[in-house]
Amino acid sequence: DQQVKQNSPSLSVQEGRISILNCDYTNSMFDYFLWYKKYPAEGPTFLISISSIKDKNEDGRFTVFLNKSAKHLSLHIVPSQPGDSAVYFCAARGSSNFGNEKLTFGTGTRLTIIP
Amino acid sequence: DAGVIQSPRHEVTEMGQEVTLRCKPISGHNSLFWYRQTMMRGLELLIYFNNNVPIDDSGMPEDRFSAKMPNASFSTLKIQPSEPRDSAVYFCASTSGLRANTGELFFGEGSRLTVL
Secondary structure (H helix, E strand, O other): OOOEEOOOOEEEEEOOOOEEEEEEEOOOOEEEEEEEEEOOOOOOEEEEEEEOOOOEEEEOOEEEEEEOOOOEEEEEEOOOOHHHOEEEEEEEEEOOOOOOOOEEEOOOEEEEEEO | OOOOEEEOOEEEEOOOOOEEEEEEOOOOOOEEEEEEEEOOOEEEEEEEEEOOEEEEOOOOOOOOEEEEEEEOOEEEEEEOOOOHHHOEEEEEEEEOHHHHHOOOOEEOOOEEEEEO
């Protein structure tokens, strides 16, 4: 049972326009949500995160929005650049008593920026 | 600073053979994770360790899979015997401290396993 879902396997966006990547989750106990970016033949790298007590977090061209009532989060990239072409994974962290909680990942969305 | 180091980067083996994947976490990190990436299921957590102790191995597919962390700087993931459906990219990740509190992991470059 996929607790974190990315329903769009791929997305193509014109350079300079906005890229919007979406993610849905089912577990209301998740306390942090993250986006990771992955280039071919490399490991995923952390991009941006948001606490479940917030609804927006911004870092340069990247903004993550969280809608808890809809159990939905999105990543906005403005403006999109060719170097943003990669696979983007949405991830959610469940709380535990150990202080090093595990992440549940979605299946990823391949973003292609068209020059 | 060195990141998470995994070896081998690529492994091709025949069904039934034993496979051992290795990971060296970032120095000072006290949590280590093993993930598997497939097209169908994305990134799945197999097992994670905190201070060298396995905390959650519920993602380990079956008894053919085992993982160890004998010390803070080394971990192995072993598959014995291997099967074609084990073909995937296996990632090791580590984290510690404040970054662990927000879920930020540092991944290695992965080990691509092909079982024929």
